[in-house]
Amino acid sequence: MDQERPVKLSDISKALNLSVSTVSRALNDSHEIGEETKRIVQSYAARVNYRPNLIAQSLKEMNTRYIAIIVPEISNSFFAEIVNGVEFVANNQGYHVVIYQTHDSTEREINIIRDVARRKADGLLLSPSTNQTEVNEVMKSIGAKLPVVYFDRVPSDNYCHKVVCDNYQAAFDATTWLIKQGKRRIAHMAGPSGISISIERLAGYSAALLNAGISVDPNLIRYSNFLAREAWDNLRDLEEKYQPDAYFASSDRLSFYCYEAVQKLPEPRASEVKIVGFTNAPFAHLLRPKLSAIVQPAFDMGKIAAEMLLNTITKKNKDIEYGFIKLPAVLKNTE
Amino acid sequence: MDQERPVKLSDISKALNLSVSTVSRALNDSHEIGEETKRIVQSYAARVNYRPNLIAQSLKEMNTRYIAIIVPEISNSFFAEIVNGVEFVANNQGYHVVIYQTHDSTEREINIIRDVARRKADGLLLSPSTNQTEVNEVMKSIGAKLPVVYFDRVPSDNYCHKVVCDNYQAAFDATTWLIKQGKRRIAHMAGPSGISISIERLAGYSAALLNAGISVDPNLIRYSNFLAREAWDNLRDLEEKYQPDAYFASSDRLSFYCYEAVQKLPEPRASEVKIVGFTNAPFAHLLRPKLSAIVQPAFDMGKIAAEMLLNTITKKNKDIEYGFIKLPAVLKNTE
DNA sequence: TTGAAAGCGCTAACAC
């Protein structure tokens, strides 16, 4: 049952009494090879199951024909859809996509970025879970030119490619909708402070409140990093001290934590408190009472990000024009 | 802003007036290099941001230090958890994990397997969405020895490594539980016929019915492949003609389709029909009425699969002992 | 303790 050593060009060349280069060219369908020779070589190669060694090819050609995408968590539907969009575009252009996840660990993220660079991926799609300045350091230190497109969580400077959704507008709309439902004490469960999406979503939330003549109460704004405990502590504290009449949650996870916390409250609060949150979970609409959802155009974001990346990979030397694409999100399940 | 050409060993060797081999050895902390030389080389390398080219290294060493995992869909929590288990083990042993998804397309699956082989991944974890005989053909045709461990959906023969959960028992328990709830006309929404998990789950379901003196009605058993339409057609037909009083769903997706279909029925049926299904979705327990869940020990399955794979990678030439691990699943949300 | 050189599998410039 042992599988034999993979056959390589020189095996074929020996067997057929041809030079390695002839075999290589024949297999690559080069025009400088006679039809007859091509036929012989190709059929022999097929017969012995020749498979080019992509490692060797990559070393020679200085490219690998794959791009990497690093996301915090693949099980998050938002990121899963992004990946699907990326694959859709990349595969069409003959690139493979390899997926890495950081689990929101800076250490893992840095490790992975380094690895991607050392393995000579042709490009990288990145949604940094990490402190932005740190990512910058890493990107500088990888000692190689690695085209990057950021998505979702993006750096603030303009010297990079970015794809995001309109977080400000989405947050504004969501909060405004809650206000129209008669809510006044709207809590905001925010993600980690300091990253782009948190800042923009908070801004949209605040603007909506002010716009409606409601003052922004800092007590109702809670930042949670990636640990469930923080979120739960925040939720418990809010309920004990402030009893918000609505929640605006800034991420998939926070949306569900909120929902679960509220469902555990005694009636009638459990069914009165309204929740709207960012989520792309495909089955969020099955929940009763409803979880209103801000749905991001994740698949399209992935497609666009991949297009930007492949563009910069292809026309390498051209002068770089940094792109910044912002797509609208939509509010759903508002009955 | 252009990043310079990556620095390589020969750059360092020139700058330091040492041979390439000395530099290589110094960086690899070889014992045959003087402490002083090591210090000089290492500090210089750090200063110029030297990063070894893993492509070259892989070509030379004939291994890549990464394993690939191919799953149908990363957004499926079951597979996401498996991946997490795999990463946990692999990273601890210095291996990277790259994730591919097939979207249940045979064509994509074959493409990816071929690519993994050509890129010389050190091993592969595979849950074939594909017809098993076809996978066998592909695995034979890749023309390279590629250690493989199957999980979840596995081949029937015994000449391979496999990790599964006890699908028969889980299906038996779930169906028995429904019977204990007083249900008699229990429909089974099965996955594609012919693959291991479908067969075992159907067997468990049938055994539970017979065990309770209920005959197995083929009209209540419906196979769906991966298209939503099939599932919906099956559900509509079942409701129109047979009005089951319970559903046993064989996959994550089918569980949620069932749930949604039942929720759309007029009361009191909507709240009387009970559903139990395979799902690892973390928020399934938030649904009301309940979706009872058969939860697989996905993280552990991933860990075990990775351990088996890394074992066979490491002790290469040793005689192969094929492993077959079966873990229990648990029934949850049964109030 | 260090250096020279071969070779991993492939491609392509340069001969013929």
Add this chain to the structure above:
DNA sequence: GTGTTAGCGCTTTCAA
């Protein structure tokens, strides 16, 4: 139309 050869960046035997 086909062969020779150099070289991608690295590790490692062998020699000094």
